Amino acid sequence: MIAALLLLAAYLVGSLSGSLLLGRLRGVDIRTQGSGNAGGTNALRTQGWKFALGTVLIDVGKGVLAVGLALWFGDGLAWLPWAAGFAAVLGHVWPLFHGFRGGKGAGTLVGALLVLWxxxxxxxxxxxxxxxxxxxxxxxxxxxxxxxxxxxxxxxxxxxxxxxxxxxxxxxxxxxxxxxxxxxxxxxxxxxxxxxxxxxxxxxxx
Structure with missing residues (x-):
């Protein structure tokens, strides 16, 4: 039960898309611009480097957080932090909070690796x-x-x-x-x- 809850939490954390959250503050949805992707590259091309930097920091940070939660509360299950990292990447690509249309997962993968490997x-x-x-x-x-x-x-x-x-x-x-x-x-x-x-x-x- 704990493992399942942590994986769900990792997916939900991953569903917090950096570009789409920042885009709401700016009144834009970058999925309607450029390549239509909600990742850092399209953010850079359509909104500039400051917006892209904020996007990358959020997307990397949620990978760190998802794995960290699994390490802290996972009762020593060796596979769980790795599975949580993957769940966060899944959340980034198919975010629950943004109509299941997100980015391509690279930034969140880097965040997970910063903790795991x-x-x-x-x-x-x-x-x-x-x-x-x-x-x-x-x-x-x-x-x-x-x-x-x-x-x-x-x-x-x-x-x-x-x-x-x-x-x-x-x-x-x-x-x-x-x-x-x-x-x-x-x-x-x-x-x-x-x-x-x-x-x-x-x-x-x-």
Missing amino acids: PVAVPVLVGVWLLVLTATGYVGLSTILAAAGLVPLALLTDGESPRLVFAAVLALFILFTHRSNLARLRAGTEGRFDRVRLWRRLRRGAA
Whole structure:
């Protein structure tokens, strides 16, 4: 019963969408703008960096809170904090309080990892930055960064809950970014050309 309540609490915490809560204060719903997604990237493109920063802080913070609650009140169940992290990501993607239309889960995943597996966060961010500065595609960067959790779990002899969490979240992030992959195949995916540092370095060298 305690485990079920904590997982429900994690989902409800995850359902508190940063961009949609801040959007209510501004009188906007970013799901009607840009890509239509309620995540940090669309917040940046449509509302500016301050709004996007607030969105990311809330979305990361709810991942931290959901896992923290499971650790504090979970009676030492080893799998429960990992399951709570996933429940928070589910809440972010399908938020109860916002018509089940949320973001894609990356920010909340980072928040969960900060508590569950902090050494993975620099690796995750490093892969994300590497791909982003090479391609300019945020969605592709997020997919590959999440996929990198699986070999990291294997290389660090992760216990079973960590490996399962890494595999499930890598697949789930791939699922939530399926529209990005479709646009990549069609050649219509938006990109941040300003951050393509590798291209600038190649041009400078030439």
